[in-house]
Amino acid sequence: MDRATCEGLDRASPLAHCRGRFSLPEGLLYFNGNSLGALPKTTAADIDSVVREEWGRGLVESWLDADWFFLARRAGDAIAPLIGASAGEVVCADSTSVNLFKLAASLLRADRGRRTVVTERGSFPTDVYILEGLVDLFDGRFDLVLAEPEAIVGSIDGDTALVVLTHVNFRTGAMHDMAAIAAHCRAHGVPAIWDLSHSAGAVPLALNRWGVEYAVGCTYKFLNGGPGAPAYVYMATHAVAAHQPVVTGWFGHADQFGFEDRYRAREDIGKCLVGTPPVLSLRAVLHGVRCFDGVAMEDVAAGSRSLSELLVRLADERLARYGFALASPREPAKRGSQVSFAHPEAYAVSRALRAAGVVVDFRSPDVLRFGIAPLYTRHVDVWDAVDALARIMASEGWTPHTTATPDPVT
Ligand SMILES: *Cc1c(COP(=O)(O)O)cnc(C)c1O
Numbered sequence: 001m002d003r004a005t006c007e008g009l010d011r012a013s014p015l016a017h018c019r020g021r022f023s024l025p026e027g028l029l030y031f032n033g034n035s036l037g038a039l040p041k042t043t044a045a046d047i048d049s050v051v052r053e054e055w056g057r058g059l060v061e062s063w064l065d066a067d068w069f070f071l072a073r074r075a076g077d078a079i080a081p082l083i084g085a086s087a088g089e090v091v092c093a094d095s096t097s098v099n100l101f102k103l104a105a106s107l108l109r110a111d112r113g114r115r116t117v118v119t120e121r122g123s124f125p126t127d128v129y130i131l132e133g134l135v136d137l138f139d140g141r142f143d144l145v146l147a148e149p150e151a152i153v154g155s156i157d158g159d160t161a162l163v164v165l166t167h168v169n170f171r172t173g174a175m176h177d178m179a180a181i182a183a184h185c186r187a188h189g190v191p192a193i194w195d196l197s198h199s200a201g202a203v204p205l206a207l208n209r210w211g212v213e214y215a216v217g218c219t220y221k222f223l224n225g226g227p228g229a230p231a232y233v234y235m236a237t238h239a240v241a242a243h244q245p246v247v248t249g250w251f252g253h254a255d256q257f258g259f260e261d262r263y264r265a266r267e268d269i270g271k272c273l274v275g276t277p278p279v280l281s282l283r284a285v286l287h288g289v290r291c292f293d294g295v296a297m298e299d300v301a302a303g304s305r306s307l308s309e310l311l312v313r314l315a316d317e318r319l320a321r322y323g324f325a326l327a328s329p330r331e332p333a334k335r336g337s338q339v340s341f342a343h344p345e346a347y348a349v350s351r352a353l354r355a356a357g358v359v360v361d362f363r364s365p366d367v368l369r370f371g372i373a374p375l376y377t378r379h380v381d382v383w384d385a386v387d388a389l390a391r392i393m394a395s396e397g398w399t400p401h402t403t404a405t406p407d408p409v410t
Helices: 003-012 043-055 059-065 068-083 096-110 125-137 149-155 178-187 237-242 279-290 297-318 346-355 379-395
Strands: 090-092 116-120 143-147 160-166 192-195 214-217 232-235 338-342 361-363 367-371
Touching: 003 297, 003 379, 043 059, 043 279, 059 068, 068 090, 068 232, 068 279, 096 125, 096 160, 096 192, 096 214, 096 232, 116 125, 116 149, 125 143, 125 160, 143 149, 149 160, 149 178, 160 178, 178 192, 232 237, 297 338, 297 379, 346 361, 346 367, 346 379
Parallel strands: 116 143, 116 160, 160 192, 192 214
Antiparallel strands: 090 232, 214 232, 338 367, 361 367
């Protein structure tokens, strides 16, 4: 495999035109689209006009005149086709952590006497922390089970009150068979919430077809919504009807501007809204999601797979000798859109790579993570990144961690 072959793959890619939708710094090799997606070219001018025109001139009238009031549902409807959901099943609000709390609290409150809440050991910490808080809140009614990845299905039975799983593991990129686990949960009558933060916008998702009832996810990773952009909640249509909100704010009220004394939930997915939405960030979410306009998710998935396989292959050829061990599943179908390598000096190596213009991240304790964002990551980028890393290792141009203190954000 040489660089010219990579250039040929990029030219032939059905996604070749998508990179032009983003404003990426010249010369930078960016492999953190799974942490903070790149800036879409249309976002900045629109945010400028939201601030100067809609806010500055339109003032409070913009809630209706500029459609601010309906943005959360519009953004949800824009995300829906990317995850295999229908219009009216997704709404954008709050953070992923808070949305998980909202759904899990409601499902646990409705439970009739089952005991376990099953999640995965090594899952993204916020998911586990939120469940810990809830188990505490319910005062001993539930036991939190942190199952090893291979023991998850075996831990779900008739005594399970709730399952919470991240589709793609943030550290290893390992991807669950969502359709199969969802079917197992259904067979036992167990509600399951899926965290799509590391899968939406990068791998094909068919929530409706797979019979998934509940999901949450964030918009600032592969969906390019910008730092701190609001997250989303998905509920299958029948689950929307049954859902009883626990966090009962005025934006979820059936007659918000009736200012009634008591709460009455809306009938639609808007019942998941709580308070006033972050309009600037929601507008940015629309731009991030629009980068997928006219793009088939099958092409995104094929692009992700081709780029990831290239990275694995080049790493075998050029990096294994320096002690990099593949920390992601080798089988492409079991991997999301990232490739991780374990290395004892992963942190120091990640800093040396950044200094060389290759942005990857370090995940404690020893993982170097390459996120693959198929809309803008190119095969030549993968080739150049592996080349840069091989050169660093050959010259030992990195500082062992004994002299490097991790930054507060890695
Ligand atoms: C990034 C990520 C989150 C983010 O949660 P916030 O509440 O938006 O900070 C949650 N879950 C997973 C699996 C993630 O990867």
